[in-house]
Amino acid sequence: MELPFAESYRIKMVEPIFRSTREQREQWIKEAHYNLFNLKSEQVYIDLLTDSGTGAMSHNQWAAMMTGDESYAGSSSYYNLKNAIRAILGFEYFLPTHQGRAAENVLFSVLVKPGNVVPGNSHFDTTKGHIEFRNASAIDCTIDEAFDTESLHPFKGNIDLEKLESVYSTYQHDEIPMVIVTLTCNTSGGQPVSMQNLKDVSRLSKKYGIKVVFDSARFAENAWFIKERELGYKEKSIREIVAEMFSYADAMTMSSKKDGIVNIGGFIAMKEEELFQNASVFNIMYEGFNTYGGMAGRDMNALSVGLNEVTDEHYLENRVKQVEYLGNRLMEWGIPVQKPIGGHAVFVDARKFLKQVPKEEYIAQTLAIELYLEAGVRGVEVGTLLADRDPKSGENRFPKLEMLRLAIPRRTYTNNHMDVVAVALKNIFDRREKIVHGFRIEKEAPIMRHFTVELERID
Template sequence: MKTVIEPFRIKMVEPIRFTTRTEREQVLHAAGLNLFLIRAEDVIIDLLTDSGTGAMSAEAWAALMRGDESYAGARSWYRFEAAVKQIFGFPQVIPTHQGRAAERLFANVLIQPGMVVPNNTHFDTTRANIEAVGGKAIDLPCLEANNLALEAPFKGDMDVAALEHLIAEVGADKIPAIMLTVTNNSGGGQPVSMANIRTVSKLAHFYGIPLYIDACRFAENAYLIQQREAGYQNMPVREIVQEMFSYADGCLMSAKKDAFANIGGFLCTRDDRLAEELRRLLILTEGFPTYGGLAGRDLDAIAVGLHEVLDEDYLHYRIRSTQYVADQLQERGIPVVRPSGGHAVYIDARRFLPYIPPLQYPGQALAVELYLEAGVRGVEVGTVMFGRNAHTGKEKPAKWDLFRLAIPRRIYTQSHMDYVVEAIAQVWQRGEQIRGLKIVSEPPYLRHFSARFEWI
């Protein structure tokens, strides 16, 4: 069959409140034109993030009821630990309340001021946690990633030649770890090939540098390897995942993505000594090592979700439904990042609004206009998010100005996505009327969460 259907039935629904344009104008004004500061009840279709916004299954809800809330050594912890070890293969598992907590532990224990951490592309919280302890986050995306419209299968790959040059330039002793983000969120949700993971691992270990994988969307990346990389077409996704992580020394994960959980995360490592240091800091800031800031019910839900996400019928539906949105936009002439990835569709805001300069934030302007048009909330991934240097405070245009439509897992139907496509097409038709923005207040870190804007 050519038609791809959802591999689940809907058992419960949540009503959507439809707002008027006048209401949305008032909401935006009160929020300082920042969609993070808008109440969720004032959003019709919410594509701000796929983090913690998915629908849990009947089995996950049942697992919540089994949650053991004992402070130390709860049954929920052992079920969680067993699932993580079985799937990822690391001997040391450290739970955290979400992914950025794992990043904070990682940065505070491994990184000293002046050290450098290369990545294919760091996402916002990873970069912020590295910079907060005086480190420098370096992005080394592959050359194909520079062409947003190029139909290349693995534009999330790291530039290995650039990595080797960086190691030679700064010295291996100044690089506490090399990271790979799968899929590459800031680079348009693009997957990383197994060949690239293997090559980066070989280079890292040649120089005695550990390799850590940011594993938020590990299952989507593994499925795209199965679909796009020679030699993996007949390998089950679960086995591809195990091979991916066999090349790494550890991983960090926000379980709010590919584990279907509303909260949670973890950090894994093969290094027993490092694990003990991480646990000491965990106890100080997060909680006891067998709950890490999570309720037992959440640990149980994550354990179920990690197995569910490896269902290949689900992954086929997930990837095809994202591709559907990207294809519909492209057919209307709207510039999207190609090929489509797994969790989101990215619009090239600089091509969508070519007359708005990067320092007037075309991605944010597009986000505001789409909300005004149809109550759809997405997020800017560009100069607002990455344009300011954390060390100097100076600002320059980011490499790209993208507008991301992150699709929550098992939440919206095709008709919801058709509504989004129609709304974007209407904004596209009147693009020349859209103005740029300026920032009128901002915090020192992660400014996109709480900055306030005005129209130019």
């Protein structure tokens, strides 16, 4: 008999979590104005809001934190991280930042000007926010298969080359500062980008003289899918695949809170010294001196270890299989999800789940609140609220995908927790026809509104 799969780690420390009653949750979510970001952590039983900074660090990472060098300039922790980035990702120059959106802020301050266009594969909220904040436009060039949740295309994060070349041929060279490739593509369901697509995007961009920038928050998960799904990579190591992936990029931003397996931190890495020097000016202004940026030395040490651990195949197998486990449980009951299951989260197709709720009443947010009320599980809407309003018309943007994202923290929950999430959604699915109304906005910010929006229920 074949041995069953088991986690590649054992638990050394635990944190108690509180199971609330439905009555408590109804009061709490009302006080939070039906915004799950406004809940206190102790009001949540299983927290799948994000996989960003919520994972469990290893004993080696905690040990590395104890030897962090907190020197203002030239700390050994900076050089530990610099060496890890050079060895694993292949970039000579890097700047530490306090997290991924800070990396975007610094890099885009150099590259993005008013009137620019930035093509890419379904830009995530902070990426699009930083582009539009600079009075530029993000253009989605993702393949059409990404928006069909039933399609089993293995690389739904791919960029459509015809769409990309149409952008390149329509706009002037100086109007396109870069193309952004998000690995894996979060907005389309944690979907990977193939190596062939990375090659083709690089080749096409060089033809037009456009920089290629990777949003690399989940680069290791992307490498895992290349190894599992793309011809010619089965026998390659994750490290070899990662090295080839980044050979096609001119620069990268990183939210280290994902595939760095740390609680805080990020960085920009570059191959050109000129770009490094220009970005350094803004990094010093916004983040801190170049050898610490927005990070403590102990966090840089933990990140240097995390980059090594995340490229271990045993770690990645455990990571991806847990996400797949939850996805399979939901599919067994006919619950509509983005297929195939992505690397960091299960994305529930809220539009197919709650067919009676009008799109103007924030379908995915409605489903997210139902899940919280059912079992104290906090997910997040990736739909109309996140899409924000069109900066010119002021009207809601209704994206092609209206999703409830269940992002699973790394090395944090067991499959028993996944079973609770699955059964909770099954209970809602069984009574879905009774859910006919959602919410209206009472108060919203002018950009990235979903973090602070206040809603009221439509009876």
